[in-house]
Amino acid sequence: MLLLKQLEFTFERSTIDQRAGRDVDLELKTREILHSLGLARLARLVRVEWNSRLQTAAGRADFREKLISLNPRLCDYDESEIDRTLRHELAHLLAQFRAGRRRVSPHGPEWRDACCDLGIGDEVRCHNLPFLISERTRRFIYKCPSCAREFPRVRRIRRAVACLRCCRAHNGGEFNARFRLQLVTAAS
Numbered sequence: 001m002l003l004l005k006q007l008e009f010t011f012e013r014s015t016i017d018q019r020a021g022r023d024v025d026l027e028l029k030t031r032e033i034l035h036s037l038g039l040a041r042l043a044r045l046v047r048v049e050w051n052s053r054l055q056t057a058a059g060r061a062d063f064r065e066k067l068i069s070l071n072p073r074l075c076d077y078d079e080s081e082i083d084r085t086l087r088h089e090l091a092h093l094l095a096q097f098r099a100g101r102r103r104v105s106p107h108g109p110e111w112r113d114a115c116c117d118l119g120i121g122d123e124v125r126c127h128n129l130p131f132l133i134s135e136r137t138r139r140f141i142y143k144c145p146s147c148a149r150e151f152p153r154v155r156r157i158r159r160a161v162a163c164l165r166c167c168r169a170h171n172g173g174e175f176n177a178r179f180r181l182q183l184v185t186a187a188s
């Protein structure tokens with residue numbers, strides 16, 4: 001029974017080990033998007049990475065390096081949040097790329113145009129906002145008693161769920177109650 005419960009958690013975050021450094025899959029996806037817009041040169045140059053040094057920012061775009069950095073905390077939310085942040089940052093690169101030497105303002109009209117081209121014409125958020133929005137919906141904060149990593153959840157966890165990272169590091173990847181997540185905050 002416990003094994004089933006632990007597996008559920010394993011699959012919940014199967015990408016956990018990849019959330020550092022360059023992300024080849026996201027790079028490919030970004031290149032495809034740029035190719036579809038006829039931007040082969042930018043497609044060739046763009047890189048996508050996970051960067052745990054980002055604190056409250058969901059992402060960052062470095063035009064000089066053609067580098068999009070994503071906050072690994074995005075993985076606590078769903079795929080659509082990652083996709084939207086990727087496109088938000090890509091819009092920054094795209095806006096500056098099109099403007100050439102002319103300097104564009106971070107969330108100005110050029111950026112807005114780029115958002116439309118990237119399918120997020122309704123984008124209104126600044127970089128930090130996704131987390132603020134999510135703060136309101138993730139009412140339950142769980143914590144691993146071993147590594148103290150936090151697991152924000154929208155709903156109460158009703159199963160035995162353990163910290164995957166600790167189970168892997170200290171227990172051969174098997175469920176161990178020592179690493180069972182504990183509820184620390186239940187906001188109303």
Ligand SMILES: [Zn+2]
Nearest residue numbers: 088107126127
């Ligand atoms: Zn932005």
Ligand SMILES: [Zn+2]
Nearest residue numbers: 144147163166
């Ligand atoms: Zn842990």
